[in-house]
Amino acid sequence: xxxxxxxxxxxxxxxxxxxxxxxxxxxxxxxxxxxxxxxxxxxxxxxxxxxxxxxxxxxxxxxxxxxxxxxxxxxxxxxxxxxxxxxxxxxxxxxxxxxxxxxxxxxxxxxxxxxxxxxxxxxxxxxxxxxxxxxxxxxxxxxxxxxxxxxxxxxxxxxxxxxxxxx
Amino acid sequence: xxxxxxxxxxxxxxxxxxxxxxxxxxxxxxxxxxxxxxxxxxxxxxxxxxxxxxxxxxxxxxxxxxxxxxxxxxxxxxxxxxxxxxxxxxxxxxxxxxxxxxx
Numbered sequence: 563x564x565x566x567x568x569x570x571x572x573x574x575x576x577x578x579x580x581x582x583x584x585x586x587x588x589x590x591x592x593x594x595x596x597x598x599x600x601x602x603x604x605x606x607x608x609x610x611x612x613x614x615x616x617x618x619x620x621x622x623x624x625x626x627x628x629x630x631x632x633x634x635x636x637x638x639x640x641x642x643x644x645x646x647x648x649x650x651x652x653x654x655x656x657x658x659x660x661x662x663x664x665x666x667x668x669x670x671x672x673x674x675x676x677x678x679x680x681x682x683x684x685x686x687x688x689x690x691x692x693x694x695x696x697x698x699x700x701x702x703x704x705x706x707x708x709x710x711x712x713x714x715x716x717x718x719x720x721x722x723x724x725x726x727x728x729x
Numbered sequence: 730x731x732x733x734x735x736x737x738x739x740x741x742x743x744x745x746x747x748x749x750x751x752x753x754x755x756x757x758x759x760x761x762x763x764x765x766x767x768x769x770x771x772x773x774x775x776x777x778x779x780x781x782x783x784x785x786x787x788x789x790x791x792x793x794x795x796x797x798x799x800x801x802x803x804x805x806x807x808x809x810x811x812x813x814x815x816x817x818x819x820x821x822x823x824x825x826x827x828x829x830x831x832x
Contacts, residue, residue: 581766601772605776608736613795613798621769628806628809649825656752656753658748660745662745666741677733690788695792702796713806717806720814
């Protein structure tokens with residue numbers, strides 16, 4: 563395990579923790595961007611250049627901006643007067659999350675001796691990914707294109723301003 | 730510890746953080762942020778298994794991660810659109826107060 567991995571992993575986890583713990587929602591969105599950037603660096607560490615740059619483009623470039631827009635459009639309602647920023651049943655949620663992490667961590671540590679060690683770097687270029695997308699994976703690609711179009715139209719219709727007194 | 734186990738542990742930790750956020754926050758947008766973190770943790774698992782798996786040239790894990798990124802982008806757009814629509818009706822994004830589906 564290299565020093566770079568520990569550094570990027572610590573940055574990613576710290577960003578994720580800050581994203582769910584901070585009080586100000588705009589700070590949460592910025593911390594989320596840090597976590598997304600850390601994940602992109604982890605992808606690049608794993609020799610997945612295309613996935614890493616797609617992560618930067620899609621998550622930091624689009625999803626984070628979308629989250630900031632949503633926060634700013636719903637401004638003024640995000641700090642409840644009563645209680646804190648956490649739900650009344652936060653203890654149950656925390657217990658479920660801790661149980662899930664304990665189970666996943668136990669499973670990983672139990673199977674760690676059987677996992678493959680350092681393997682040679684895969685020689686996969688972006689061209690290979692393009693050929694695979696246009697060849698073997700062309701049907702899923704078309705379906706994703708349809709899904710994205712439908713989702714964008716649906717999101718606009720859902721969020722569109724309704725006229726007074728019904729449509 | 731093998732490198733793969735390290736990546737899997739980071740992914741498990743991120744998934745648990747996202748799950749805790751989605752289950753405990755009151756703001757609907759923060760719940761969506763938690764869901765995004767969980768999806769990203771799953772993507773990290775796919776990429777790590779692709780990198781250390783026996784046949785990386787088959788690109789299976791990589792393709793799964795790329796399609797997962799695309800589906801997550803669609804999910805984020807629709808989810809945030811729904812939050813904005815609910816905010817227009819009820820003037821709140823507090824999930825403890827949004828307790829009916831009728832407008």
